[in-house]
Amino acid sequence: MKRAGFYIFFLFAYIITLLPFRVLYLLSDLIFIVIYHLIGYRREVVEKNLKNTFPEKSPEELNMIGRGFYRHLCDLIVETLKIMHMSPADISRRFDTGDLAQYDYLYREGKDIVALCGHYNNWEWFSAIQISTSFKIITIYKPLKNKYFDRYILNLRTKYGTTATPMQNILRELVRYRKENIRTISGFLADQTPPQDENAYWTTFLNQETGFFRGAEKIAVKYDMPVIFVYPVKIRRGYYKLETKVIAEHPKDEAPEYITSRYSEILEELIRSKPEYWLWSHRRWKYKRPLKND
Secondary structure, X not given: OXXXXXXXXXXXXXXXXXXXHHHHHHHHHHHHHXXXXXXXXXXXXXXXXXXXXXXXXXXXXXXXXXXXXXXXXXXXXXXXXXXXXXXXXHHHHHEEOOOHHHHHHHHHOOOOEEEEEOOEOOHHHHHHHHHHOOOEEEEEEOOXXXXXXXXXXXXXXXXXXXXXXXXXHHHHHHHHHHHOOOOEEEEEEOOOOOOOOOOOEXXXXXXXXXXXXXXXXXXXXHHOOOEEEEEEEEEEOOEEEEEEEEEEOOHHHOOOOHHHHHHHHHHHHHHHXXXXXXXXXXXXXXXXXXXXXX
16 A cells, blocks of 8 residues: 555655646645645644743734744645756755865865754755765665665655765664765764653753754764854755854764754754744654653
8 A cells, every 4th residue: 555655655756746836836735725724734833832932023024924934834735746857956056055165175184074954945856966076975864664765765865865864874884885985974963853762962942941963963073074063054045055154173082962952052052043944843842851860
């Protein structure tokens, strides 16, 4: 049944993504009506997350942010599927990777980079970065339970030459590329929910106690890999520009947890500036900070 469902989806996706963007955005408007008004996809989750994050805002303001989020989510859906039929030139016109030359000196010095990202704006187009840099881009992902959809998403994320690897394999990949003298940028979607254990880094994020994975920071410190924050700015519908901020050039010199803490601060500033572009339907706060044993 899973296989049959996937092939129905694939046929539908293949056909609609042959359409030009202006038609796809009309489809996005229709999808918005379905998932927001008819199905109410995760409306309770979104409303709870927004209310807890912005207690100072009125119901009308929260509703406006929520509607904006769902409209952007629908655009994200069609933009992600469209990758199937976007050439490198097509996506480069719509996803401006900015001045990546600022990191060329790290490449010349033989440095690898850790890039911390978030579920903000169109993160699925990050794979376009590979077109504009000499670094080998590695994206860390969590495999989907449905192997057919997992393979489909993986193919989209690696279309432009990016390598995708599960978190448990990232050290092996880094070691392999280092032996081959290939410089890498490892991209972590670092705002995901970690397991409910004491290994997470906990802080106040968006007005709530929030856990963050420590893995990216540990890898950066272990290999003294410079850490940057990477995020796309939405210029207009279907057009983005990549922006970067340096978090740490020499992670081994930083205090413990500084990198993860600084990441959470920058991400929060970004979300608060344009909250409709973050993934509010994610059950980000399903776990509470674990109690420490005396």
